[in-house]
Amino acid sequence: MSSVSNEENNLSDWFTNSTVSYTRLRNISDWSHSLLKYQIPKSVRRKLLIILFILIVCFTLMIYSCVNCYVNCTSVCTFTKPSYILADGKNVSHNVNASYDQHMSRRLPQCIIIGVRKAGTRALLEYLNIHPDIVVTSKEQHFFNTDDRYSLGLEYYRNQMPLSFSHQITIEKTPAYFTDLMSQERIYRMNSSIRLLLIIRDPVVRLVSDYTQLMYGKKVKNKHVIALEDLIIDRNGDIDLDYKPIQRSIYYHYFINWLEFFRRDQIHIVDGDKLISNPYPEINEVESFLGLGHRISKDLFYYNASKGFFCVNLDKLDNPCLGESKGRPHPEVDPDILTELYDFYRPRNKMFFELANKSFDWP
Numbered sequence: 576m577s578s579v580s581n582e583e584n585n586l587s588d589w590f591t592n593s594t595v596s597y598t599r600l601r602n603i604s605d606w607s608h609s610l611l612k613y614q615i616p617k618s619v620r621r622k623l624l625i626i627l628f629i630l631i632v633c634f635t636l637m638i639y640s641c642v643n644c645y646v647n648c649t650s651v652c653t654f655t656k657p658s659y660i661l662a663d664g665k666n667v668s669h670n671v672n673a674s675y676d677q678h679m680s681r682r683l684p685q686c687i688i689i690g691v692r693k694a695g696t697r698a699l700l701e702y703l704n705i706h707p708d709i710v711v712t713s714k715e716q717h718f719f720n721t722d723d724r725y726s727l728g729l730e731y732y733r734n735q736m737p738l739s740f741s742h743q744i745t746i747e748k749t750p751a752y753f754t755d756l757m758s759q760e761r762i763y764r765m766n767s768s769i770r771l772l773l774i775i776r777d778p779v780v781r782l783v784s785d786y787t788q789l790m791y792g793k794k795v796k797n798k799h800v801i802a803l804e805d806l807i808i809d810r811n812g813d814i815d816l817d818y819k820p821i822q823r824s825i826y827y828h829y830f831i832n833w834l835e836f837f838r839r840d841q842i843h844i845v846d847g848d849k850l851i852s853n854p855y856p857e858i859n860e861v862e863s864f865l866g867l868g869h870r871i872s873k874d875l876f877y878y879n880a881s882k883g884f885f886c887v888n889l890d891k892l893d894n895p896c897l898g899e900s901k902g903r904p905h906p907e908v909d910p911d912i913l914t915e916l917y918d919f920y921r922p923r924n925k926m927f928f929e930l931a932n933k934s935f936d937w938p
């Protein structure tokens with residue numbers, strides 16, 4: 576009994592002499608109360624609360640910016656963005672090189688399909704649109720060739736472009752630029768190192784296609800339709816140079832204007848006839864010209880016998896073939912007139928081949 580009492584006294588002395596002050600604990604609630612009250616001082620608790628609040632605000636902001644990645648997307652969002660579905664339904668998740676930490680915005684085109692009308696500009700644009708690193712404007716903008724639109728300024732033009740990531744190339748197509756006289760300088764002023772795509776085809780076939788389109792427009796409006804022969808031959812029996820479709824097939828006449836502003840290696844010429852008969856090699860060349868990886872594979876193209884043209888084998892497309900206005904049947908043309916037309920264009924084609932440093936298999 577006395578030894579127990581001695582032990583209690585020693586313990587009590589030790590408590591009293593200790594430099595550390597201890598609180599006597601009575602029950603659990605007192606214990607936790609004491610812990611909060613004495614082990615975490617009020618000032619420290621306040622600081623901890625402020626830090627916690629700041630962390631919550633930062634986390635909320637980060638989640639918000641990642642969810643709205645097109646507004647502001649930083650690298651912290653990378654792990655939350657395994658794939659993107661673009662406005663046109665294009666999924667770029669399979670693009671291993673894509674840097675998803677870049678935000679989407681509307682960018683001025685880095686490439687323009689400048690023409691030529693009825694040479695396959697729509698097919699070219701739609702085929703290129705398959706590429707995950709390309710976004711396109713589906714509507715022709717007529718920005719550089721129309722004073723009213725051009726006066727609206729580049730900011731207006733930029734706003735007509737689709738959303739894109741910084742690694743993607745935006746392509747616009749307006750075939751009327753090729754024959755316009757102002758577009759070259761205006762495009763140059765926007766971007767002197769822009770890349771241009773010009774698609775051309777046999778000038779006589781293109782002329783007939785151009786005529787077919789114009790006559791189709793007249794038919795729709797119940798207007799009088801004139802035979803091609805009557806439009807292309809003037810009163811003296813010569814080729815009528817005033818007829819616009821005739822002019823538009825004189826390629827060198829317009830191409831020379833583009834070479835005044837752009838280096839030849841900035842303009843890639845696509846063979847529209849080959850794009851019809853075998854699109855893959857032509858598209859492959861365009862991918863190289865644009866400095867892109869070859870992502871448009873051969874087996875995406877298949878020949879559709881009822882359409883009479885190649886179509887695209889992609890599940891997401893509502894219509895794998897181009898619309899009815901593309902690939903219309905052409906009228907039969909008098910063989911003598913055809914010979915006359917080919918004779919007319921042959922020397923002019925030669926001038927174009929020299930300028931372009933490239934030749935084509937036209938009769």
Ligand code: A3P
Nearest residue numbers: 693694695696697698784884885897901902903
């Ligand atoms: P036609 O309708 O006279 O046959 P653009 O798009 O520049 O207006 O050119 C239209 C031409 O593109 C068509 O002229 C057609 O010959 C050609 N074309 C090229 N590939 C095509 C495709 N896959 N489907 C339909 N037309 C195509």
